[in-house]
Amino acid sequence: MDRKAIEARLTCPEQLDYGIYLNCDRLLACQKPFEDLVNGDELQFMIVHQVEELWMKLMAASLLDADEAMAAGDALLALTLLRRVHVIQRLMTAQLDLIETMSPKAYQQIRLNLGNGSGQESPGFRVLLEMPPHLWATYKKRYLDGAGRSVRDVYDTGYNHDEAYVLAEALIEFDEQFQKFRSSHILLVNRSIGLGSVSIKGRSVDLLTAGARHRFFPDLWQVRGEMTDEWGSEYGRKRDSLSDLEAGRRAPGHGHG
């Protein structure tokens, strides 16, 4: 194959209407020129990060819309938008697998070229980290305080699988998917640069585990624990095993008859 000719077309595409609408010329010029790539993996490394930034842009924009929909009491629209966000989150986590096709040695060569850049400087990630408290405030105002309800009421005492409940579950899904991304990213980091290594900024990568323990909507996690504790006091912490009960039922004189 004519490598040079193909690389030229991948960098400066022929601009038909499709390419004009999507700004393909600018999009495909956003990666290092082929001749400057330090190895065959650097293009993948750049593209995966760039695509992740685009997904985070769409996620943040969708969360802005979801927040406004919740504020207006439009639960169905908010749910559709939050579902879009969940799909993006799963895509973002799945895409990390691509990077695992890069050898640890190839990454060391790439790492020399990153300056002080680290994922913690990701513009999309930084915006996303700021959004959950606003989403919670909007949800609380409209669906809890505004309706004279508590989280416990929505989940237990007044539980009827209503809008307040499904929205809360959509928020906790966001939280859970975020943590899944962070956990998978930690596994990727371990696989690329080892366990307990130091980040480009000189921090222990073990600090990432603190982030992975963080929860955006603590009230929604807490209510489950409260329910387990309280219901547990009714059904007991240590109970007879089901097999003992079953054996008792099968014992002579204890038939179904």
Ligand code: HEM
């Ligand atoms: C070879 C692959 C990768 C390695 C070795 C790596 C390494 C790291 C390290 C060491 C940190 C901690 C930075 C610090 O303490 O200053 C970090 C943070 C981060 N990285 Fe990566 N990363 C990789 C791939 C990716 C990819 C593909 C993404 C996609 C978006 C990403 C996004 C992030 C984000 C968002 C953070 C901040 C995480 C948080 O605060 O919980 N990284 N990465």
